Amino acid sequence: xxxxxxxxxxxxxxxxxxxxxxxxxxxxxxxxxxxxxxxxxxxxxxxxxxxxxxxxxxxxxxxxxxxxxxxxxxxxxxxxxxxxxxxxxxxxxxxxxxxxxxxxxxxxxxxxxxxxxxxxxxxxxxxxxxxxxxxxxxxxxxxxxxxxxxxxxxxxxxxxxxxxxxxxxxxxxxxxxxxxxxxx
Numbered sequence: 001x002x003x004x005x006x007x008x009x010x011x012x013x014x015x016x017x018x019x020x021x022x023x024x025x026x027x028x029x030x031x032x033x034x035x036x037x038x039x040x041x042x043x044x045x046x047x048x049x050x051x052x053x054x055x056x057x058x059x060x061x062x063x064x065x066x067x068x069x070x071x072x073x074x075x076x077x078x079x080x081x082x083x084x085x086x087x088x089x090x091x092x093x094x095x096x097x098x099x100x101x102x103x104x105x106x107x108x109x110x111x112x113x114x115x116x117x118x119x120x121x122x123x124x125x126x127x128x129x130x131x132x133x134x135x136x137x138x139x140x141x142x143x144x145x146x147x148x149x150x151x152x153x154x155x156x157x158x159x160x161x162x163x164x165x166x167x168x169x170x171x172x173x174x175x176x177x178x179x180x181x182x183x184x
Contacts, residue, residue, distance in 0.1 A: 033168040035129040035176065036146075037076060038139050039096065042161035042181075044088040052087045059088075062161040062181040063095045070163055070179055071099050076131075078102055083133040084110035092161070093133040102131070110134040116142035116151060123168070139164075146173040 043059030055063065070076040078100055083093035085106040097104045109118040112135040119132070119142055132139070139158055141151040146166060148155055156164050156175060165177035 034123075034126055035076075035078075036123060036126075036166045036168070036173075037070075037078065037129070037131040038143060038158070038164045038166065039092060039131060039133045040136060040139055040158040040160050040162060041083075041086070041088040041092040041133060044160075054087050055091045059161060060091065060095070063092050066161055066163060066179055066181050067096045067099050070177075074165075074177055074179070076100070076163075076165070078129040078131045080105055080128070081131040081133060082107045082110070084135060086111070086135070089133045089135065093131070096131055096133065100131070110138060112136065112138050114138050116145050120145055147175065 041059075042055045042063035044053045044055055047053060079102050081093045081097040081100065081102045082105045083089040089110070090104075090106075093104050096102070109115070109122075110132060116138060123130075123146070132142075136158055140154060140156070143158075143164060143166065144153040144155050145151050147153075156178060158164060159180045159182075161181035163177070163179045164175065165179075166173045167176040
């Protein structure tokens with residue numbers, strides 16, 4: 001099955017071919033570029049339910065399931081999980097860090113309305129795979145900027161608790177994995 005541009009969408013969850021998974025397991029799917037895992041925080045309580053907006057029970061369960069799947073099936077690895085500091089992002093980051101045995105850090109520039117351009121400069125200098133846990137519209141704008149050069153160009157749909165992996169190559173950033181919270 002090919003999309004309208006003629007590409008086989010094997011990067012989407014549940015559509016990996018045996019060949020693609022075999023390449024990934026051998027390390028050939030990623031050719032040494034830095035991988036950036038963009039994770040929208042899990043489903044959170046409304047402000048009316050709790051002003052801190054922690055994850056709901058379902059949201060925490062979805063985050064844990066996606067993280068386990070990403071690590072076990074797709075070999076996600078990173079030594080740092082960076083989040084916005086908001087409760088729901090911190091809780092999501094802690095789940096991922098626990099599975100990755102990674103350091104959890106708070107960083108500026110990951111709030112919903114922050115300018116994603118600051119992260120482009122940071123990522124240019126990044127030599128290691130990195131997990132960013134944040135919010136919309138910031139994550140979507142960052143992905144648009146990295147992939148297409150524009151913050152107002154939607155290129156991928158984020159879902160609460162899901163992960164979008166980008167890989168830096170010699171020619172720019174590429175989408176390497178999309179794993180939504182509802183799974184394959």
